[in-house]
Amino acid sequence: MEHWDVVVVGGGPAGAASALAARRADPAASVLVLDRADFPRDKVCGDGIAPEALDVLAGLGIDPDALTDGYARLSRLRLRSPGGTTVERTMHRPARVVPRAVFDGRLLDAVRATGVELRRHALRRLLVHPSRVVVDDVLTAGVVIGADGAESVVRRALEVPPNRPEQLAIAIRGYAPEPAGTDGVQVILTTGQRWPAYAWSFPLGDGRANVGYGELVSGGVNRAGLLAGLARLLPGVEATGLKAHRLPLSTGRPRQPDGRVLLAGDAASLINPLTGEGIFYAVLSGALAGAATVEGAGAGAAYRTALRARLGRHLLHSSTASWASRWPTVMDGVFRAAADDQRVFDDVVALGLADGRLTLRTLAAAARRLR
Known part of the structure; x- marks a missing residue:
């Protein structure tokens, strides 16, 4: 053998x-x-590749x-909290979407x-x-x-x-013309409706974007629900090549x-x-x-x-x-803190896209902005 x-x-x-x-x-x-x-x-x-992933391969x-x-280097990231707080800043290093x-x-x-x-x-x-x-x-x-x-x-x-099921997400992804108003910016939009759930739009640099929507399996979502979530958070986007995939968290x-x-x-x-x-x-x-x-x-x-x-x-x-994010008000406080302080924004990005940690700076800043 x-x-x-x-x-x-x-x-x-x-x-x-x-x-x-x-x-x-x-x-x-x-x-x-x-x-x-x-x-x-x-x-x-989502096709997004953090610079830390490329570091490992290097x-x-x-x-x-x-x-x-x-494919384009993307330096700007826009985040929207469940309560509607939006923050857009330059990331500490550009990401790629391939x-x-x-x-x-x-x-x-x-x-x-x-x-x-x-x-x-x-x-x-x-x-x-x-x-x-x-x-x-x-x-x-x-x-x-x-x-x-x-x-x-x-x-x-x-x-x-x-x-x-509560440790498993499902997302649907497709490709569409880059949504109006994004202008080469990576976008992650969360929503209080069917929380925790989010949509994304990651531009490829050729006029198209990878777009998608996901939520936890425990919420009972089906394909129709995924499509509805995508339409709700990215209105007017007409995506092709839509496929769904499970995400074991x-x-x-x-x-x-x-x-x-x-x-x-x-x-x-x-x-x-x-x-x-x-x-x-x-x-x-x-x-x-x-x-x-x-x-x-x-x-x-x-x-x-x-x-x-x-x-x-x-x-x-x-x-x-992730446990704390079950309360949308916590996410709102974190995003408001990130909008006020580049260092907090960098902490949030590192925690969500690489190997960052919850820093005392971010925790204190978010606590001050809870409403």
Whole structure:
């Protein structure tokens, strides 16, 4: 039976980062990426890429400019609170908006150039033994990384339960002419109606924008409700290519098990509960998982320790902020504070789009502006 040192299931950003990191940890390692789709392929997503995500990839030897070439750098972000408070400021570093069909394809091409092999294969089952993992009875691996998204087959094989409805969001995304009045500005609009819920408009730089709307599954939303929310928050926008996708939030993330099978990105419920952002978490967790593969049977424990050290405090803070955001007045106070103080705005952006924390400055400023 064919044997590989590392098999990565899923060729998106989490899987690509995993494969890169595994090769960097052991340049002699044989690394195989399995994906059920041919690339390039579409992926339902907001397409926004925080600079911190590109930093992680740069640390793995990938040129961020090659991944984002042809798409605009966006420095302005507009936020609207459930109560209608609007703040628009310049972010500390520009973000990029690149369609996932483009971004993921470019990233996977860069990964393959390092000697990683890609095969089209839809995983059905895993058998975990003390010395190896058997993949669909056709190959074996020293370590398997499940980076196969929100509906992860690897996660099910580990008998890790799915997120509960209150820890799971669903969003619909499409492409439309850039909405009037946005002028190259990234926009995130929250609403008190069916709270917590939000819409977004992220311009691509070519006259189009990635637009969408999402809310918690526990609210009982269906496709008609998602479309109604999008129309309510982005009136007049006529989007095409509308597709929905589930988002397992980090408030329901499982404990990484011991052993030779790891979970990264969406498969590990690493999606920011405040914004739905997942690419930063995907590439960071993938990089940590790939680096842990050299530990063999100890990979799971090593990865769990690394993930806790790198993201543990941030995930605690983002979960706390998500809990507090159940009260729209709290969000209103935070947004008013961000409108008054660039430093608070930067704190809010870092917490929602990268690995920021709840600072005393932001908490005090928001408390003073509660009404």
